[in-house]
Amino acid sequence: MGDDASGSGGGGAGAAEPLLKRARYHPSCPGCRVDRRKEESEGFPFTELSCLWLVTICSSLPIQSLFPFLYFMIRDLHVAKEEEDIGFYAGFVGASYMLGRALTSVLWGVVADKHGRKPVLVITLFSVVIFNTLFGLSSSYWMALTTRGLLGLLSGMLGPVKAYATEVCRKEHGHLALSLISSSRGIGLIVGPAIGGYLAQPADKYPDIFSVNSIFGRFPYFLPCLSISLLAVVALVACFWLPETLHIHTEDTILDNSTEDVEQTISDTNAEQNGGGCLSLFTNWALMSAITVYCIFSLQDVAYAEVFSLWAVSDRKYGGLSFSSQDVGSVLSISGLLLLIYQILIYPSVAKSIDPITLVRTVALLTVPLLSSYPFMPALSGFILQLAVNCASFLKNSFSVTTMTVFSIFINDAVSQDLRASANGLSITLMSIFKTIAPAVAGVIFSWAQKRQTALFLPGDHLVFFTLNVLAIIGLTFTFRPFYTRSCRTKH
Secondary structure, X not given: OHHHHHXXXXXXXXXXXXXXXXXXXXXXXXXXXXXXXXXXXXXXXXXXXXXXXXXXXXHHHHHHOOHHHHHHHHHHOOOOOOHHHHXXXXXXXXXXXXXXXXXXXXXXXXXXXXXXXXHHHHHHHHHXXXXXXXXXXXXXXXXXXXXXXXXXXXXXXXXHHHHHHHXXXXXXXXXXXXXXXXXXXXXXXXXXXXXXXXXXXXXXXXXXXXXXXXXXHXXXXXXXXXXXXXXXXXXXXXXXXXXXXXXXXXXXXXXXXXXXXXXXXXXXXXXXXXXXXXXXXXXOHHHHHXXXXXXXXXXXXXHHHHHHHHHHHOOHHHOXXXXXXXXXXXXXXXXXXXXXXXXXXXXXXXXXXXOHHHHHHXXXXXXXXXXHOHHHHHHOOHHHHHHHHHHHHHHHHHHHHHHHHHHHHHHHHOOOHHHHHHHHHHHXXXXXXXXXXXXXXXXXXXXXXXXXXXXXXXXXXXXXXXXXXXXXXXXXXXXXXXXXXXXXXXXX
Protein backbone atom coordinates (compact mmCIF):
# COMPACT_ATOMS: atom_id res chain seq x y z
CA MET A 1 0.00 0.00 0.00
CA GLY A 2 2.90 2.35 0.81
CA ASP A 3 4.38 1.78 -2.66
CA ASP A 4 1.06 2.43 -4.35
CA ALA A 5 0.54 5.61 -2.39
CA SER A 6 3.90 6.94 -3.32
CA GLY A 7 3.40 6.01 -6.92
CA SER A 8 -0.09 7.48 -7.24
CA GLY A 9 1.03 10.64 -5.51
CA GLY A 10 3.88 11.19 -7.90
CA GLY A 11 2.10 14.03 -9.63
CA GLY A 12 0.79 15.65 -6.46
CA ALA A 13 2.40 15.40 -3.04
CA GLY A 14 5.36 13.49 -4.53
CA ALA A 15 6.10 16.37 -6.90
CA ALA A 16 5.58 18.98 -4.23
CA GLU A 17 8.13 17.37 -1.91
CA PRO A 18 11.15 17.74 -4.26
CA LEU A 19 9.97 21.27 -5.07
CA LEU A 20 9.93 22.13 -1.37
CA LYS A 21 13.33 20.51 -0.82
CA ARG A 22 14.74 22.54 -3.70
CA ALA A 23 13.32 25.69 -2.15
CA ARG A 24 15.42 25.16 0.94
CA TYR A 25 18.71 25.24 -0.97
CA HIS A 26 20.71 28.43 -1.37
CA PRO A 27 23.69 28.23 -3.75
CA SER A 28 26.09 30.14 -1.50
CA CYS A 29 24.99 28.50 1.77
CA PRO A 30 27.53 25.99 3.16
CA GLY A 31 24.85 24.27 5.24
CA CYS A 32 22.69 23.74 2.17
CA ARG A 33 25.63 22.22 0.31
CA VAL A 34 26.16 19.75 3.18
CA ASP A 35 22.42 18.91 3.18
CA ARG A 36 22.50 18.32 -0.57
CA ARG A 37 25.48 15.99 -0.20
CA LYS A 38 23.67 14.06 2.54
CA GLU A 39 20.62 13.60 0.30
CA GLU A 40 22.73 12.43 -2.64
CA SER A 41 24.91 10.06 -0.62
CA GLU A 42 23.74 7.55 1.97
CA GLY A 43 27.27 6.66 3.10
CA PHE A 44 28.94 7.48 6.40
CA PRO A 45 31.07 10.69 6.22
CA PHE A 46 34.38 9.06 7.21
CA THR A 47 36.59 11.98 6.15
CA GLU A 48 34.68 14.64 8.05
CA LEU A 49 34.20 12.56 11.20
CA SER A 50 37.84 11.36 11.14
CA CYS A 51 38.97 14.99 11.12
CA LEU A 52 36.42 15.79 13.82
CA TRP A 53 37.69 12.84 15.88
CA LEU A 54 41.23 14.25 15.70
CA VAL A 55 40.05 17.78 16.52
CA THR A 56 38.06 16.58 19.54
CA ILE A 57 40.93 14.53 20.93
CA CYS A 58 43.46 17.36 20.55
CA SER A 59 41.15 19.88 22.18
CA SER A 60 40.57 17.46 25.09
CA LEU A 61 44.22 16.60 25.72
CA PRO A 62 45.10 19.71 27.80
CA ILE A 63 42.04 19.49 30.07
CA GLN A 64 43.49 16.90 32.45
CA SER A 65 47.06 16.59 31.16
CA LEU A 66 48.38 18.60 34.13
CA PHE A 67 47.08 16.27 36.85
CA PRO A 68 50.02 13.79 36.90
CA PHE A 69 52.58 16.58 37.42
CA LEU A 70 50.44 19.22 39.14
CA TYR A 71 51.52 18.06 42.60
CA PHE A 72 55.20 18.52 41.67
CA MET A 73 54.54 21.78 39.83
CA ILE A 74 52.88 23.37 42.87
CA ARG A 75 55.75 22.10 45.02
CA ASP A 76 58.34 23.64 42.66
CA LEU A 77 56.48 26.98 42.55
CA HIS A 78 56.96 27.20 46.35
CA VAL A 79 53.46 28.48 47.04
CA ALA A 80 52.56 25.81 49.63
CA LYS A 81 54.12 26.31 53.06
CA GLU A 82 53.67 22.64 54.03
CA GLU A 83 53.57 19.48 51.94
CA GLU A 84 50.04 18.72 53.12
CA ASP A 85 48.86 22.04 51.59
CA ILE A 86 49.94 21.18 48.03
CA GLY A 87 46.57 19.59 47.24
CA PHE A 88 44.79 22.77 48.35
CA TYR A 89 46.63 24.98 45.85
CA ALA A 90 46.54 22.33 43.13
CA GLY A 91 42.75 22.26 43.27
CA PHE A 92 42.40 25.90 42.25
CA VAL A 93 44.73 25.49 39.26
CA GLY A 94 42.65 22.50 38.17
CA ALA A 95 39.43 24.49 38.62
CA SER A 96 40.57 27.61 36.72
CA TYR A 97 40.09 25.99 33.30
CA MET A 98 36.52 24.91 34.08
CA LEU A 99 35.68 28.30 35.55
CA GLY A 100 36.78 30.00 32.35
CA ARG A 101 34.78 27.58 30.23
CA ALA A 102 31.67 28.00 32.39
CA LEU A 103 31.77 31.77 31.86
CA THR A 104 31.86 31.59 28.05
CA SER A 105 30.15 28.34 26.97
CA VAL A 106 26.83 30.06 26.18
CA LEU A 107 28.65 32.88 24.36
CA TRP A 108 30.52 30.41 22.16
CA GLY A 109 27.24 28.66 21.45
CA VAL A 110 25.77 31.95 20.22
CA VAL A 111 28.86 32.60 18.10
CA ALA A 112 28.58 29.12 16.59
CA ASP A 113 24.90 29.66 15.77
CA LYS A 114 25.53 33.06 14.15
CA HIS A 115 28.91 32.70 12.48
CA GLY A 116 29.41 28.96 12.09
CA ARG A 117 30.69 25.90 13.92
CA LYS A 118 34.06 25.85 12.16
CA PRO A 119 35.36 29.25 13.43
CA VAL A 120 34.73 28.12 17.03
CA LEU A 121 36.69 24.92 16.43
CA VAL A 122 39.61 26.92 14.98
CA ILE A 123 39.63 29.44 17.86
CA THR A 124 39.61 26.63 20.43
CA LEU A 125 42.57 24.86 18.84
CA PHE A 126 44.45 28.15 18.43
CA SER A 127 43.96 28.89 22.13
CA VAL A 128 45.37 25.44 22.97
CA VAL A 129 48.47 26.20 20.91
CA ILE A 130 49.07 29.54 22.66
CA PHE A 131 47.90 29.23 26.27
CA ASN A 132 48.73 25.57 26.86
CA THR A 133 52.29 26.35 25.76
CA LEU A 134 52.44 29.34 28.11
CA PHE A 135 51.15 27.21 30.97
CA GLY A 136 54.17 24.94 30.54
CA LEU A 137 56.40 28.01 30.89
CA SER A 138 54.73 29.19 34.11
CA SER A 139 57.22 30.63 36.56
CA SER A 140 54.70 31.56 39.25
CA TYR A 141 51.48 30.23 40.72
CA TRP A 142 49.48 33.18 39.38
CA MET A 143 50.81 32.67 35.85
CA ALA A 144 49.68 29.05 35.99
CA LEU A 145 46.22 30.11 37.20
CA THR A 146 45.90 32.83 34.54
CA THR A 147 46.99 30.77 31.54
CA ARG A 148 44.69 27.89 32.48
CA GLY A 149 41.81 30.31 33.00
CA LEU A 150 42.37 31.95 29.60
CA LEU A 151 42.56 28.53 27.97
CA GLY A 152 39.16 27.72 29.46
CA LEU A 153 37.67 31.05 28.36
CA LEU A 154 38.59 30.37 24.73
CA SER A 155 37.69 26.67 24.70
CA GLY A 156 34.20 26.85 23.30
CA MET A 157 34.00 23.87 20.96
CA LEU A 158 32.45 21.22 23.20
CA GLY A 159 28.86 22.29 22.52
CA PRO A 160 29.26 23.21 18.82
CA VAL A 161 31.19 20.00 18.04
CA LYS A 162 28.22 17.89 19.17
CA ALA A 163 25.87 19.91 17.01
CA TYR A 164 28.34 19.66 14.11
CA ALA A 165 28.58 15.88 14.45
CA THR A 166 24.82 15.48 13.97
CA GLU A 167 24.66 18.03 11.13
CA VAL A 168 27.47 16.63 8.99
CA CYS A 169 25.93 13.16 8.68
CA ARG A 170 22.54 11.71 7.85
CA LYS A 171 19.99 11.28 10.62
CA GLU A 172 20.44 7.51 10.83
CA HIS A 173 24.15 8.03 11.60
CA GLY A 174 23.57 10.71 14.26
CA HIS A 175 23.91 8.43 17.30
CA LEU A 176 27.08 6.85 15.94
CA ALA A 177 28.56 10.30 15.33
CA LEU A 178 27.75 11.43 18.88
CA SER A 179 29.20 8.22 20.27
CA LEU A 180 32.37 8.87 18.26
CA ILE A 181 32.67 12.37 19.72
CA SER A 182 32.08 11.17 23.28
CA SER A 183 34.59 8.33 22.94
CA SER A 184 37.25 10.55 21.34
CA ARG A 185 36.80 13.05 24.12
CA GLY A 186 37.09 10.27 26.69
CA ILE A 187 40.28 9.03 25.04
CA GLY A 188 41.69 12.57 25.04
CA LEU A 189 40.98 12.90 28.76
CA ILE A 190 42.99 9.72 29.37
CA VAL A 191 45.83 10.18 26.86
CA GLY A 192 46.37 13.80 27.97
CA PRO A 193 47.38 12.82 31.52
CA ALA A 194 49.49 10.00 30.07
CA ILE A 195 51.45 12.55 28.01
CA GLY A 196 51.77 14.74 31.10
CA GLY A 197 53.05 11.85 33.18
CA TYR A 198 55.61 10.61 30.68
CA LEU A 199 57.02 13.93 29.49
CA ALA A 200 57.04 16.06 32.65
CA GLN A 201 60.48 16.65 34.24
CA PRO A 202 62.34 15.22 31.20
CA ALA A 203 65.78 16.31 32.44
CA ASP A 204 65.34 14.05 35.47
CA LYS A 205 63.80 11.12 33.59
CA TYR A 206 65.81 11.26 30.36
CA PRO A 207 69.12 12.99 31.23
CA ASP A 208 70.83 11.55 28.14
CA ILE A 209 68.43 13.43 25.89
CA PHE A 210 67.52 16.58 27.86
CA SER A 211 70.11 18.69 29.61
CA VAL A 212 69.42 20.31 32.98
CA ASN A 213 70.53 23.63 31.46
CA SER A 214 68.18 23.35 28.46
CA ILE A 215 64.76 25.00 28.34
CA PHE A 216 63.21 21.65 29.30
CA GLY A 217 65.47 21.51 32.34
CA ARG A 218 64.66 25.06 33.41
CA PHE A 219 60.94 24.55 32.73
CA PRO A 220 60.35 20.89 33.67
CA TYR A 221 56.67 20.93 32.71
CA PHE A 222 57.07 22.59 29.31
CA LEU A 223 57.62 19.44 27.19
CA PRO A 224 54.19 17.82 27.74
CA CYS A 225 52.45 21.15 27.11
CA LEU A 226 54.50 21.79 23.97
CA SER A 227 53.79 18.28 22.66
CA ILE A 228 50.04 18.75 23.08
CA SER A 229 50.25 22.17 21.42
CA LEU A 230 52.01 20.65 18.41
CA LEU A 231 49.28 18.03 18.11
CA ALA A 232 46.75 20.89 18.22
CA VAL A 233 48.56 22.45 15.24
CA VAL A 234 48.01 19.20 13.31
CA ALA A 235 44.32 19.28 14.25
CA LEU A 236 44.18 22.93 13.20
CA VAL A 237 45.37 21.92 9.74
CA ALA A 238 42.79 19.11 9.68
CA CYS A 239 40.05 21.72 10.17
CA PHE A 240 40.55 22.83 6.57
CA TRP A 241 38.92 19.55 5.45
CA LEU A 242 35.82 20.20 7.54
CA PRO A 243 32.89 21.81 5.71
CA GLU A 244 30.80 24.43 7.48
CA THR A 245 27.34 23.11 8.37
CA LEU A 246 25.63 26.34 9.48
CA HIS A 247 22.93 27.62 7.14
CA ILE A 248 23.79 31.15 6.01
CA HIS A 249 21.03 32.33 3.68
CA THR A 250 21.39 35.49 1.62
CA GLU A 251 19.20 36.85 -1.16
CA ASP A 252 20.25 34.20 -3.68
CA THR A 253 17.54 31.54 -3.62
CA ILE A 254 16.88 28.78 -6.10
CA LEU A 255 13.13 29.31 -6.45
CA ASP A 256 10.85 32.34 -6.40
CA ASN A 257 9.51 34.24 -3.44
CA SER A 258 6.25 32.35 -3.40
CA THR A 259 8.09 29.16 -2.58
CA GLU A 260 10.15 31.01 0.04
CA ASP A 261 6.89 32.13 1.61
CA VAL A 262 5.88 28.48 1.90
CA GLU A 263 9.23 27.70 3.55
CA GLN A 264 8.86 30.64 5.94
CA THR A 265 5.40 29.43 6.90
CA ILE A 266 6.81 26.00 7.69
CA SER A 267 9.57 27.60 9.79
CA ASP A 268 7.03 29.64 11.72
CA THR A 269 4.98 26.51 12.37
CA ASN A 270 8.05 24.66 13.66
CA ALA A 271 8.90 27.58 15.93
CA GLU A 272 5.42 27.46 17.43
CA GLN A 273 5.75 23.72 17.97
CA ASN A 274 9.04 24.28 19.78
CA GLY A 275 7.18 26.31 22.35
CA GLY A 276 9.17 29.52 22.43
CA GLY A 277 12.58 28.40 21.22
CA CYS A 278 15.45 28.40 23.73
CA LEU A 279 13.19 29.30 26.67
CA SER A 280 11.41 25.98 26.19
CA LEU A 281 14.59 24.19 27.19
CA PHE A 282 14.03 25.08 30.83
CA THR A 283 10.53 23.56 30.80
CA ASN A 284 11.69 20.41 28.99
CA TRP A 285 12.01 18.07 31.98
CA ALA A 286 13.45 15.22 29.91
CA LEU A 287 16.30 17.55 28.91
CA MET A 288 16.85 19.21 32.29
CA SER A 289 16.79 15.91 34.19
CA ALA A 290 19.32 14.43 31.75
CA ILE A 291 21.56 17.49 32.15
CA THR A 292 21.28 17.23 35.96
CA VAL A 293 22.46 13.61 36.01
CA TYR A 294 25.15 14.45 33.44
CA CYS A 295 26.46 17.24 35.69
CA ILE A 296 26.52 15.05 38.82
CA PHE A 297 28.54 12.31 37.13
CA SER A 298 30.81 14.94 35.52
CA LEU A 299 31.49 16.39 38.98
CA GLN A 300 32.46 12.96 40.26
CA ASP A 301 34.56 12.18 37.18
CA VAL A 302 36.69 15.33 37.36
CA ALA A 303 37.07 15.05 41.14
CA TYR A 304 38.28 11.48 40.67
CA ALA A 305 40.75 12.49 37.93
CA GLU A 306 42.43 15.02 40.22
CA VAL A 307 42.28 12.84 43.33
CA PHE A 308 43.75 9.83 41.53
CA SER A 309 46.87 11.69 40.41
CA LEU A 310 47.37 13.45 43.77
CA TRP A 311 46.82 10.18 45.65
CA ALA A 312 49.14 8.16 43.40
CA VAL A 313 52.12 10.55 43.69
CA SER A 314 51.71 11.36 47.40
CA ASP A 315 53.95 9.64 49.92
CA ARG A 316 52.94 6.29 51.42
CA LYS A 317 53.03 7.81 54.88
CA TYR A 318 50.02 9.88 53.78
CA GLY A 319 48.22 6.85 52.28
CA GLY A 320 49.50 7.37 48.72
CA LEU A 321 51.46 5.11 46.39
CA SER A 322 54.69 7.18 46.09
CA PHE A 323 54.41 6.98 42.30
CA SER A 324 56.42 9.23 40.01
CA SER A 325 54.65 11.25 37.32
CA GLN A 326 55.98 8.69 34.84
CA ASP A 327 54.32 5.87 36.79
CA VAL A 328 51.02 7.76 36.66
CA GLY A 329 51.52 8.29 32.93
CA SER A 330 52.04 4.55 32.44
CA VAL A 331 48.83 3.73 34.26
CA LEU A 332 46.83 6.28 32.29
CA SER A 333 48.32 5.28 28.93
CA ILE A 334 47.39 1.64 29.54
CA SER A 335 43.89 2.79 30.55
CA GLY A 336 43.67 4.85 27.35
CA LEU A 337 44.63 1.90 25.16
CA LEU A 338 42.19 -0.43 26.86
CA LEU A 339 39.51 2.27 26.71
CA LEU A 340 39.96 2.54 22.93
CA ILE A 341 39.54 -1.23 22.60
CA TYR A 342 36.48 -1.05 24.85
CA GLN A 343 34.87 1.69 22.78
CA ILE A 344 35.48 -0.08 19.47
CA LEU A 345 34.84 -3.73 20.34
CA ILE A 346 32.80 -3.93 23.54
CA TYR A 347 30.66 -0.83 24.09
CA PRO A 348 28.61 -1.03 20.83
CA SER A 349 27.49 -4.58 21.65
CA VAL A 350 26.75 -3.73 25.28
CA ALA A 351 24.77 -0.62 24.27
CA LYS A 352 22.62 -2.66 21.87
CA SER A 353 21.87 -5.45 24.36
CA ILE A 354 21.22 -3.38 27.50
CA ASP A 355 18.79 -0.52 27.98
CA PRO A 356 20.89 2.69 28.22
CA ILE A 357 19.57 3.89 31.58
CA THR A 358 19.97 0.37 33.02
CA LEU A 359 23.58 0.40 31.81
CA VAL A 360 24.22 3.71 33.61
CA ARG A 361 22.68 2.41 36.84
CA THR A 362 24.76 -0.76 36.64
CA VAL A 363 28.09 1.04 36.25
CA ALA A 364 27.14 3.49 39.02
CA LEU A 365 26.55 0.57 41.39
CA LEU A 366 29.83 -1.08 40.37
CA THR A 367 31.69 2.19 40.98
CA VAL A 368 31.03 2.03 44.74
CA PRO A 369 33.00 -1.15 45.58
CA LEU A 370 35.65 -0.18 43.03
CA LEU A 371 36.41 3.18 44.65
CA SER A 372 36.19 1.64 48.12
CA SER A 373 39.16 -0.57 47.23
CA TYR A 374 41.56 2.31 46.48
CA PRO A 375 42.57 3.17 50.10
CA PHE A 376 43.71 -0.45 50.60
CA MET A 377 46.03 -0.50 47.58
CA PRO A 378 49.06 1.07 49.39
CA ALA A 379 49.32 -2.22 51.31
CA LEU A 380 50.22 -3.95 48.01
CA SER A 381 53.53 -3.83 46.21
CA GLY A 382 55.29 -4.93 43.03
CA PHE A 383 53.37 -6.59 40.22
CA ILE A 384 50.21 -7.07 42.30
CA LEU A 385 50.03 -3.31 42.98
CA GLN A 386 50.56 -2.46 39.30
CA LEU A 387 47.90 -4.94 38.23
CA ALA A 388 45.39 -3.66 40.80
CA VAL A 389 45.94 0.01 39.95
CA ASN A 390 45.78 -0.54 36.18
CA CYS A 391 42.62 -2.64 36.37
CA ALA A 392 40.92 -0.17 38.72
CA SER A 393 41.90 2.80 36.55
CA PHE A 394 40.60 1.17 33.37
CA LEU A 395 37.32 0.12 34.97
CA LYS A 396 36.67 3.55 36.47
CA ASN A 397 37.40 5.36 33.21
CA SER A 398 35.31 2.93 31.14
CA PHE A 399 32.42 3.48 33.57
CA SER A 400 32.78 7.24 33.15
CA VAL A 401 32.93 7.14 29.35
CA THR A 402 29.88 4.86 29.24
CA THR A 403 27.86 7.24 31.40
CA MET A 404 28.93 10.36 29.49
CA THR A 405 28.18 8.75 26.11
CA VAL A 406 24.69 7.64 27.15
CA PHE A 407 23.71 11.02 28.56
CA SER A 408 25.16 12.93 25.61
CA ILE A 409 22.75 10.95 23.44
CA PHE A 410 19.89 11.52 25.91
CA ILE A 411 20.48 15.29 25.86
CA ASN A 412 20.44 15.43 22.06
CA ASP A 413 17.36 13.21 21.83
CA ALA A 414 15.43 15.33 24.32
CA VAL A 415 15.10 18.26 21.88
CA SER A 416 14.40 18.85 18.21
CA GLN A 417 17.33 19.40 15.89
CA ASP A 418 16.93 23.19 15.68
CA LEU A 419 17.35 23.45 19.47
CA ARG A 420 20.18 20.91 19.75
CA ALA A 421 23.04 23.43 19.74
CA SER A 422 21.34 25.54 22.41
CA ALA A 423 20.66 22.44 24.52
CA ASN A 424 24.30 21.42 24.29
CA GLY A 425 25.41 24.95 25.16
CA LEU A 426 23.21 24.90 28.26
CA SER A 427 24.53 21.48 29.30
CA ILE A 428 28.16 22.56 28.79
CA THR A 429 27.64 25.69 30.89
CA LEU A 430 26.07 23.82 33.79
CA MET A 431 28.57 20.96 33.48
CA SER A 432 31.49 23.41 33.51
CA ILE A 433 30.17 25.00 36.70
CA PHE A 434 30.12 21.57 38.35
CA LYS A 435 33.58 20.79 36.96
CA THR A 436 34.85 24.10 38.33
CA ILE A 437 33.75 23.10 41.80
CA ALA A 438 35.12 19.55 41.53
CA PRO A 439 38.93 20.12 41.44
CA ALA A 440 38.86 22.87 44.07
CA VAL A 441 36.73 20.89 46.52
CA ALA A 442 38.62 17.67 45.78
CA GLY A 443 41.92 19.41 46.45
CA VAL A 444 40.67 20.84 49.76
CA ILE A 445 39.27 17.46 50.91
CA PHE A 446 42.46 15.67 49.83
CA SER A 447 44.63 18.15 51.73
CA TRP A 448 42.43 17.80 54.83
CA ALA A 449 42.44 14.00 54.59
CA GLN A 450 46.24 13.90 54.59
CA LYS A 451 46.24 15.69 57.94
CA ARG A 452 43.88 13.17 59.62
CA GLN A 453 45.70 9.87 59.12
CA THR A 454 44.87 8.68 62.65
CA ALA A 455 41.18 9.67 62.73
CA LEU A 456 38.77 7.03 64.04
CA PHE A 457 36.16 7.58 61.30
CA LEU A 458 37.29 7.49 57.65
CA PRO A 459 40.99 8.12 58.30
CA GLY A 460 43.18 9.60 55.57
CA ASP A 461 42.23 8.80 52.00
CA HIS A 462 39.25 6.71 53.09
CA LEU A 463 37.48 10.07 53.46
CA VAL A 464 38.36 11.11 49.89
CA PHE A 465 37.09 7.96 48.19
CA PHE A 466 34.03 7.84 50.47
CA THR A 467 33.14 11.32 49.19
CA LEU A 468 33.48 10.14 45.58
CA ASN A 469 31.17 7.22 46.37
CA VAL A 470 28.58 9.58 47.85
CA LEU A 471 28.54 11.44 44.53
CA ALA A 472 28.09 8.14 42.66
CA ILE A 473 25.11 7.24 44.87
CA ILE A 474 23.56 10.68 44.35
CA GLY A 475 23.98 10.31 40.59
CA LEU A 476 22.41 6.84 40.72
CA THR A 477 19.46 8.17 42.75
CA PHE A 478 18.81 10.88 40.17
CA THR A 479 18.39 8.27 37.40
CA PHE A 480 15.08 7.20 38.95
CA ARG A 481 11.70 8.90 39.03
CA PRO A 482 10.66 11.50 39.98
CA PHE A 483 14.10 13.05 39.36
CA TYR A 484 14.63 11.65 35.87
CA THR A 485 12.23 11.44 32.93
CA ARG A 486 13.23 9.88 29.63
CA SER A 487 12.43 11.44 26.30
CA CYS A 488 10.18 9.36 24.09
CA ARG A 489 12.95 9.40 21.46
CA THR A 490 15.29 7.42 23.77
CA LYS A 491 12.81 4.70 24.67
CA HIS A 492 13.00 1.41 22.87
